[in-house]
Each structure stands twice: as structure tokens, then as C-alpha cells.
Amino acid sequence: MNTVAHTAPAHTSTTSATALRSLGVIRAQGEDAAKFLHSQLTQDFSLLGLSEARLAGFCSAKGRLLASFVGFKRAHDDILLVCGRDVLPATLKRLSMFVLRAKVKLSDATEAFQLWGLSGTDTTARPWSKSDGADGSQTVVLYPAAGRDRALWVAPADVAAPALPVQETAQWDWLDVMSAIAPVSQPIVEAFVPQMLNYESVGGVNFKKGCYPGQEVVARSQFRGTLKRRAYLVSSDAALSVGQDVFHSSDAEQPCGTVAAAAANPAGGWNAIVSMQTQAAADGTLHAGNASGPALSLLPLPYPLLDDI
Incomplete structure (x- = not known):
């Protein structure tokens, strides 16, 4: 059985891990990062705590979704937005148009981070909570699906991956659908x-x-x-x-x-x-x-x- 190395995160008892290569990361850094995203997305990033994460949408002027994210703060001036790679380039370009004089730098940080989906059976997990690992990793609890709790594990590219049995992408994709939360693709x-x-x-x-x-x-x-x-x-x-x-x-x-x-x-x-x-x-x-x-x-x-x- 294939395994990869990492200590299971707090809040969820995981049993398998899936490399989420279809996802990418937009990074917002700077003293105005939260204020800027607050003004652009459907979510309140100004009041978002370091132990929280949120689902957020980026809309057109007509209120139609251009992208969706799982967003969280690594620090008060460093925010990650996880989204589909297929919508990331256009989304980053459009968001960057609105930066103007805001003190924030937006970048495609996909290559700087690794993303894994963790799934298990612990029913005590609280969706949209976040825990930080000593290795710089961040674990975000997602909505459960089909009786399995799920989490998004994001870590710097040089950190060892989770020490868990590897789950096929198709299984994770099905669990994602069964959560009934559709990402914008x-x-x-x-x-x-x-x-x-x-x-x-x-x-x-x-x-x-x-x-x-x-x-x-x-x-x-x-x-x-x-x-x-x-x-x-x-x-x-x-x-x-x-x-x-x-x-x-x-x-x-x-x-x-x-x-x-x-x-x-x-x-x-x-x-x-x-x-x-x-x-x-x-x-x-x-x-x-x-x-x-x-x-x-x-x-x-x-x-x-x-x-x-």
C-alpha cells in the first residue's frame, strides 16, 4: 500500500489522502490583503480568524460566479485562496485589475504549495475550521460527504506529504460531489x-x-x-x-x-x-x-x- 508522510491533523481522524492536482492557489500578501479581498468576494475576510476558513465566491457585476474559493489566512497579511486550476489564470488577472493602490500583492502560488484531500470517519469535525501544523501546513475541515469527514491539507511544497494510504482521485471527486457544494469550473x-x-x-x-x-x-x-x-x-x-x-x-x-x-x-x-x-x-x-x-x-x-x- 502506498503511503506518504505527515502527522494527521487536529479536528479530524483521517484514513486516506488524495493529491488534488486539479486545484491551484492564489496568494494575497500585504497589509491590505484582507481589506482588498473583503471588497471583492462574497465573504468577510476582514473579520476572518486565523483558526477559520470560508467558502467564497467572486462574482461579475451581474452577480454571476466567476470563481469560487476555499479561503483562509496563513497570517493576517497572508491569505490563500484555493480554486480550480482551470479558472485560476483568468480569475487572478481579473482580481489584479482592482488592486489599484491597495497594499496587496496577488500571485499564482500553486507551485509553492501542495494540496491534499483527507477523508475519514470522525463525526466531530467542524466545517470551515482550520488548524496549523508545526511544519507550516494548514488543515481546513470541509463539509462531510457520504458519511466521511473531509479536510483540505495545504503545505509548502518542501514539506513531507501526509503519511496516509493514498486514495484515488476519482473517489475524492465523488465525495466532493456528494457534499453538494459545487466549485466553479x-x-x-x-x-x-x-x-x-x-x-x-x-x-x-x-x-x-x-x-x-x-x-x-x-x-x-x-x-x-x-x-x-x-x-x-x-x-x-x-x-x-x-x-x-x-x-x-x-x-x-x-x-x-x-x-x-x-x-x-x-x-x-x-x-x-x-x-x-x-x-x-x-x-x-x-x-x-x-x-x-x-x-x-x-x-x-x-x-x-x-x-x-
């Missing part, structure tokens, strides 16, 4: 406002903070009771792909939803996170690709949805 850039992916229900949107790009649209969607699309967890016997249309059996012309994340289920079939009209999810039969395509079955979400206000 290239096929769905600008497809959704945060609530269409349930981000406000898992701590990804702070409605008490100040303005950020798209803030008015995001707030209006929440407070005027106009949330007509939500993210749902589904299963299918057929392969599903990100960006694929989902149809209701009653309408062959217009899709009612879009696959936001998908992965093969180790036990067979596929699971996906679908952002779709709430009415379509409430009744009728759902199909992938077209109105007569593979059937989709709804599964319960692993977290409660917050009501719109």
Missing part, C-alpha cells in the same frame, strides 16, 4: 448567482458585509424572495458531465437545469450536483441531455437550505 463560469449553488446555505455568502462586485444582485435575490433555482443532488445510471443540460419531462424545448459538478459513483452509476428550477425539482421526471435522455433521481441534500427572506 470553466464550463459553468458566469452561469449562476451564488444562491443557485446553495452557497448562502453553507456559509459562502456574508449578507452583513459591505459591497463587492455583484453584491446588489446577490442581496436582491435573497431578500426579495426571488430564488427560483437551487442546487440539488442527483443520481443516474448514465455518465453525466459539467455543463450538461437537464430537462423536465413536460418540456422538451427548454432545459430546467444545468449539471454543476459530476462524478462516477464507486458503487456504480453517477452522481451530480444540478442547479435547476425549484418547480422542476418539485414534480415530474428529470432527464439529462434532453427530455428523453437518461433519468435522474433526486437525493437528499446533506445540509439544510436557508430560506430566502
